Amino acid sequence: MKLFGVLGNPVAHSLSPAMMNAAFAADGIDAIYVPFRVESEDLDDALRGLKALGAVGVNVTIPHKLGAFAWVSERTREAELVQAVNVVRFTGSGAIGHNTDVSGWWRSVEHAMPAEPLRVVILGAGGSVQAILASLSIHRPSADVGIAARRAEAVLQLDKQFGNRLHLRHVPWADRHQAVGDAHAVIQCTPLGMWPNADASPIDDPEVFRPGQLVQDIVYRPLETAFLKMAKAAGATVVDGASMLLWQGVDAYEWWLSRKAPAQVMADAVYGTLNKERAAP
Incomplete structure (x- = not known):
């Protein structure tokens, strides 16, 4: 065996x-x-x-x-x-x-990823973001990637790792709603909304979402987070974390x-x- x-x-x-x-x-x-x-x-x-x-x-x-x-x-x-x-x-x-997180993330979103030129906003700067940035550097190296995070130093560290392969920029956490509204693809990488705090969301204004956007939450417990429900109701194409x-x-x-x-x-x-x-x- x-x-x-x-x-x-x-x-x-x-x-x-x-x-x-x-x-x-x-x-x-x-x-x-x-x-x-x-x-x-x-x-x-x-x-x-x-x-x-x-x-x-x-x-x-x-x-x-x-x-x-x-x-x-x-x-x-x-x-x-x-x-x-x-x-x-x-x-x-x-x-x-x-590391199959790199290819796995791309396979999860490839079917819905908007065409280039591509503006991506990632919410959070934790460990899961590295695989997403690596994948974008392979499949969408010309993408403009904004990382909305409370700690600018965390984004700076990611820029040191991927800045020679992608255009990265820090989005102050207070400006995340405007950045999401301007983005073609939004990837939620914070633990906000994870069970048992299923009502939490990093976005509290549903007006920032729109049809044609790709919106993913890497949280998969619950399968449909408050964040994804908001985006889905606005007509965005949603992809769950599972x-x-x-x-x-x-x-x-x-x-x-x-x-x-x-x-x-x-x-x-x-x-x-x-x-x-x-x-x-």
Whole structure:
């Protein structure tokens, strides 16, 4: 039996085991995908142990993406761009680190991304933003990207990392509504609106949204956030956060196994679980 898993802390909430185990069953692969709660100081030991046990690969989630980047012996271009690893493949001589958040985000929005010239506004400057910027630098390098954040220094750090590949600018948090109104694509990357604070939103003026905009919230619990509801009511094309989770998982599966993933089966597992949570009293 092939062994896969996800390392994180916390990790009990992860949808990846349901998604990956459904994919293995659909493809008739004798494999299991297990969540492993790992403390930061134990990450190296956990990765060495999984390699020794003959695991094929693992996903890596918060707070271990930087630690996994340092631990692997080889890294893909995407991992180097983001300076973080979210998927590891063990090899005879070591381990390769990759980052499917980069491709997964693009696959989640590609169908609705407006044509160039493109103005993008990203709300927040946390860790998830790096994968989005890396993806834009590959697929839309001429985009004008405004990052609305309370801390200008966080945007400055991102500019140091991606400024040679993208045109980045800091949008003061107080000016975010005007920036959203002027944007073709808006990506919400703050924790605002995440369960249990589902009524919160980084935007409180629904008039800033309009038809033709692409609006995504990377929060997926709840599946339809207050932010997305507002944008949808204004006629914008909305993309939920679970789609990014799904496509990074599809890409990880294909990278590990060198075969096409059963994407619809994986989507059914992810959205089926989230819809059950939404229907629960």
